Amino acid sequence: MEYLIWAGAVVSLLGVAGILASVLTISRARRAGLDDAGLRAKLRRAVALNLGALFVSVIGLMMVVVGVTLR
Numbered sequence: 001m002e003y004l005i006w007a008g009a010v011v012s013l014l015g016v017a018g019i020l021a022s023v024l025t026i027s028r029a030r031r032a033g034l035d036d037a038g039l040r041a042k043l044r045r046a047v048a049l050n051l052g053a054l055f056v057s058v059i060g061l062m063m064v065v066v067g068v069t070l071r
Contacts, residue, residue: 001070008063015057022050 029042 012060018053
């Protein structure tokens with residue numbers, strides 16, 4: 001089950017990268033000086049990215065836990 005542990009670690013790191021990407025997106029949007037509607041649209045997309053990345057990260061961590069348990 002070692003392959004499940006490593007695959008889970010990779011999936012979890014992809015999720016963390018997505019979370020960092022959403023943080024960068026939000027910080028760029030705040031610095032851009034957009035109007036209220038433009039900022040809301042950017043933040044709406046960033047929140048969706050953040051939730052998806054969080055889900056991917058949790059799935060990866062669950063794969064690691066299952067791999068360690070079955071080992």
